[in-house]
Amino acid sequence: MAGNSDPLTPRAKLAVTAGKAVAAASRAAGRGSGSVIGGKVALRLDPDLLARLAQNLDVILVSATNGKTTTTRLIAEALRAAGPVVSNALGANMPAGITSALAGGSEAKFGVIEVDEKYLAGVARDTDPKCIALLNLSRDQLDRAAETRMLAENWREGLAGSKAVVIANCDDPLVVWAASSSPNVVWVAAGQMWKDDAWSCPSCGGVMQRPGDDWYCGECGFRRPTPTWALSGDHVLDPHGSAWPIHLQLPGRANKANAASSAAVAAVFGVPPQVALERMYQVQAVAGRYDVVQFQNRDLRLLLAKNPAGWLETFSLIDPPPAPVILSVNARGADGTDTSWLWDVDYTRLTGHPIFVLGDRKLDLAVRLEVAGQHFQVCENLDQAVQLCPPGRIEVIANYTAFQDLRRRVGN
Structure with missing residues (x-):
């Protein structure tokens, strides 16, 4: 030993x-x-x-x-x-x-x-x-x-x-x-x-x-x-x-x-x-993933999804519609700077959810959601998105650096 x-x-x-x-x-x-x-x-x-x-x-x-x-x-x-x-x-x-x-x-x-x-x-x-x-x-x-x-x-x-x-x-x-x-x-x-x-x-x-x-x-x-x-x-x-x-x-x-x-x-x-x-069973969250946090008197569940396979698995976790969903995507060094992978993700799985979009590449994501026929709102930041969300636990899905940004904002 x-x-x-x-x-x-x-x-x-x-x-x-x-x-x-x-x-x-x-x-x-x-x-x-x-x-x-x-x-x-x-x-x-x-x-x-x-x-x-x-x-x-x-x-x-x-x-x-x-x-x-x-x-x-x-x-x-x-x-x-x-x-x-x-x-x-x-x-x-x-x-x-x-x-x-x-x-x-x-x-x-x-x-x-x-x-x-x-x-x-x-x-x-x-x-x-x-x-x-x-x-x-x-x-x-x-x-x-x-x-x-x-x-x-x-x-x-x-x-x-x-x-x-x-x-x-x-x-x-x-x-x-x-x-x-x-x-x-x-x-x-x-x-x-x-x-x-x-x-x-x-x-x-x-x-x-x-x-x-x-x-x-x-x-x-x-x-x-x-x-x-x-x-x-x-x-x-x-x-x-x-x-x-x-x-x-x-x-x-x-x-x-x-x-x-x-x-x-x-x-x-x-x-x-x-x-x-x-x-x-002792493991409740992993580096902030799956944590449910309180922010602006709302419950937010933080979910990390970095690539098409991860987004597919994450969509299977979220509460059923009409649970609100916030999506945040960056394309910094740690994420990979190419966002074309967004086109490999089946966003029709979010049909029925109110969707709010933020992050450095929110417009890339907005174009993808538009093509997928989803209803969404583009937001400047997490605070604005949470204020716009209808009632219910909010599912927050983000890629790597966007997830770290969100954790800092909610003090997690």
């Missing part, structure tokens, strides 16, 4: 101390958590620091386009049944943020780490993970994320021959293609609501056949593997065929799927499904 022997060289200790000092200064200046800048400074002083910090931990990596922050939190909660956990719970998921998180967990047994899809192969190389959870791959940040098949190829090459147990969603053909190079894969039937990135076979480019919940390529025979774990309604089915009830405060089918994958990860480390799923 970590803490018994000190893996850190004097240089590494200096790097950790300097990183923490810079992070504290950044927080004091009101520039956020400081974890990224602190990690960058630490890695500049010791480029091998991430590998050194990981070497006494049982590392679990979680990567996906959607759901990685929540799943990381659920796995961390479940594994606390087996020992202390260090995790990048705030979602700083590139090497600097991960280094910063691990530097704070000298007594931990487990490191549960969310990893940006583009960095998975490199972080896996540095941290020698015991387990890697792969949930889904879909289009995201069109201006800079490689086409999804290229990401899958990158994962496939990076994970080839990995000693890690790979927990992979067998319902996503891109994830299956990526994970198939690993010698030790546990398949989970976690479902796939958004299918528009998986119509062609990642192996040969042929057309994917999708009878019912199954899928296969009619040309090369690449097909859905048989799962040993599965999400079935409100239960997780384990490899022995036992059904365990999912206890979550987080809403929606997507989070049940995240819980199923998390239970499979916990089992790798000897935590039984019943214990893992009961512990997941």
